[in-house]
Amino acid sequence: xxxxxxxxxxxxxxxxxxxxxxxxxxxxxxxxxxxxxxxxxxxxxxxxxxxxxxxxxxxxxxxxxxxxxxxxxxxxxxxxxxxxxxxxxxxxxxxxxxxxxxxxxxxxxxxxx
Numbered sequence: 001x002x003x004x005x006x007x008x009x010x011x012x013x014x015x016x017x018x019x020x021x022x023x024x025x026x027x028x029x030x031x032x033x034x035x036x037x038x039x040x041x042x043x044x045x046x047x048x049x050x051x052x053x054x055x056x057x058x059x060x061x062x063x064x065x066x067x068x069x070x071x072x073x074x075x076x077x078x079x080x081x082x083x084x085x086x087x088x089x090x091x092x093x094x095x096x097x098x099x100x101x102x103x104x105x106x107x108x109x110x111x112x113x
Contacts, residue, residue, distance in 0.1 A: 022087035029087040033079075036094040036105055043103045052079060052090075059093035 023029045034048055041051030056076035060066040064086055065077040082090065098105050 022082050022084055029084065029091065033087060033090055033094065036091070036098065039103055039105055040094060040097055040101065043101050055090060055093050055097060058097065059090050062089050062093060064089045064093070 022033075025031075033052070037048040037052040037055060040046075040055070041048045044051060046054070053076075056064060056079060057066075057074065060074060060076055064082075066074050067077075068074060077086070079090075095105070097103075
């Protein structure tokens with residue numbers, strides 16, 4: 001199934017029937033995630049990895065997997081291991097965060113065009 005980002009019009013393929021790894025490479029879900037994390041991080045004065053860590057924590061409320069530590073803390077699943085479906089949850093969270101922060105997301109730098 002082709003998925004189109006409603007905010008930045010980025011397109012990528014997702015098969016939600018299998019728990020396959022996120023798509024990577026040019027024009028992939030991973031480029032979409034990193035591109036948005038860079039822009040959100042820039043707005044907050046964070047690196048893209050710091051921003052993505054925050055985004056993953058919020059995405060857990062939408063179904064992104066996490067584990068609970070023995071002290072009750074929440075640790076989101078490692079972003080390197082996310083599936084296509086989980087990547088879609090993260091992208092949706094990034095769009096929500098961008099609206100909250102009033103960040104206009106632009107994907108062209110990361111599409112590999």
